[in-house]
Amino acid sequence: AQSVSQHNHHVILSEAASLELGCNYSYGGTVNLFWYVQYPGQHLQLLLKYFSGDPLVKGIKGFEAEFIKSKFSFNLRKPSVQWSDTAEYFCAVNGYAGSYQLTFGKGTKLSVIP
Amino acid sequence: NAGVTQTPKFQVLKTGQSMTLQCAQDMNHEYMSWYRQDPGMGLRLIHYSVGAGITDQGEVPNGYNVSRSTTEDFPLRLLSAAPSQTSVYFCASRPRDRGTNEKLFFGSGTQLSVL
Numbered sequence: 001a002q003s004v005s006q007h008n009h010h011v012i013l014s015e016a017a018s019l020e021l022g023c024n025y026s027y028g029g030t031v032n033l034f035w036y037v038q039y040p041g042q043h044l045q046l047l048l049k050y051f052s053g054d055p056l057v058k059g060i061k062g063f064e065a066e067f068i069k070s071k072f073s074f075n076l077r078k079p080s081v082q083w084s085d086t087a088e089y090f091c092a093v094n095g096y097a098g099s100y101q102l103t104f105g106k107g108t109k110l111s112v113i114p
Numbered sequence: 115n116a117g118v119t120q121t122p123k124f125q126v127l128k129t130g131q132s133m134t135l136q137c138a139q140d141m142n143h144e145y146m147s148w149y150r151q152d153p154g155m156g157l158r159l160i161h162y163s164v165g166a167g168i169t170d171q172g173e174v175p176n177g178y179n180v181s182r183s184t185t186e187d188f189p190l191r192l193l194s195a196a197p198s199q200t201s202v203y204f205c206a207s208r209p210r211d212r213g214t215n216e217k218l219f220f221g222s223g224t225q226l227s228v229l
Contacts, residue, residue, distance in 0.1 A: 009154065034217070043204060044157075046217040090156060101172065102218060104149075106156035 002027040006105035021076040021108050023091030032094040033074040039087045086112045120221035127195040127228045135190040137205030144210035146188040150201040195228045
């Protein structure tokens with residue numbers, strides 16, 4: 001079975017600080033990896049995804065994530081956060097071709113202080 | 115396109131009552147799913163469907179029923195509501211034939227409280 005672990009439950013940063021949110025997955029085969037974001041009061045939106053090719057993936061709003069296969073990790077990064085990045089971030093994995101079950105991590109709440 | 119539409123947005127039930135959460139999408143997506151979101155638990159898959167007439171259980175299916183009679187609709191039924199089912203429910207869909215790397219389109223959620 002596939003699973004996702006997000007290391008931080010709540011992260012508090014000041015504006016302009018750099019961000020890295022950890023995500024590790026467990027699955028031995030080919031994976032598709034996603035980061036979703038949920039702004040306060042809104043539904044989930046896709047931030048970025050990885051399914052093949054360059055392990056460094058760039059998403060919307062200046063976010064990027066790096067897939068490191070040897071570490072089973074897909075950490076999310078942003079060099080300089082803004083107050084508007086305050087949201088909850090979810091890492092998700094889809095473990096093998098033909099499976100439609102997307103497994104989400106428990107989420108990391110990011111609070112950015114102006 | 116309206117995308118994924120969920121109704122109602124809010125609902126309060128008494129223990130033992132039944133109700134149906136509605137989900138409809140107008141994007142002709144084969145795959146539809148229901149998640150519940152609880153604090154500190156992330157999103158957990160309840161049931162999913164890969165096409166009309168086909169449904170399957172996810173991670174937390176107990177207490178919920180689904181059916182998929184059309185491509186557009188995927189209702190979630192609570193037969194006898196329990197306080198443990200207090201949660202925010204999200205419906206999501208995506209096309210099937212483009213593979214598992216496609217993103218999910220989420221509805222705006224239904225906030226359910228069971229007293």
